[in-house]
Amino acid sequence: MPRTLAARSKKISTDAIVVAALAGSLLAAGSAQAASGPGVPPVPQRPAGTITSPTGVNERMYPSTDSAVRGTFGRGAKVGLRCKVHAQSVGGNDVWYMLRNRPTWVAAAYVGNVSAVPLCKDVNRGTVEDSPATRAAMG
Template structure:
């Protein structure tokens, strides 16, 4: 039985829509696999942590308990971290974290990490970070 031109046209447009949908879904699946496949570096995340000390933790001007206290965080507080250095040992841990949003330090002995934290010498530094006091603190 011969098809009418309208029926053929409808069949072609339906097939075209189905093909476009399939191509789009394959494109999305392919890009998701490529983004997480071998040889592709992971998407960088902002390092973060949670305060684990029952009494909280002091923010210090430099990575040392001899440095002045600039503020405190309560237990369970979420903090974002910029980088880490090896400095004074606190509770068997010599790592100190520089906070992301202000130039203060907290001892890693009291922070549970949520993600990896780079060394400060591997992080791009700004103009203020090149001050002699800051360079001395970063090691």
């Protein structure tokens, strides 16, 4: 028996609703699985540290004690870290951290890490960090 045009239209719109609902639930399940699960890297934390020196630490223009002091941090101060380089040794530790919010450096010997810090060569550089003087200082 042939269906009327209205019956066919109703059947098509019902099928479309079922397909749309199924697709929506699949997308929701897929995005929930993408947010966590095996093979999915965790959301990276922003590196940070705490100043451990009893007298605080100098914030320097370049990763060297010969470089100009741009500021200081007192003991217990929380600092955001962008990246690290190997440079002048301070107390047997040759790692220096570039601060996250400005292109200045602190000696790792005086910073307790809260999270992992990438090497500066692996971090995208901006105009300031890509200057010839900074590149020479980073090695």
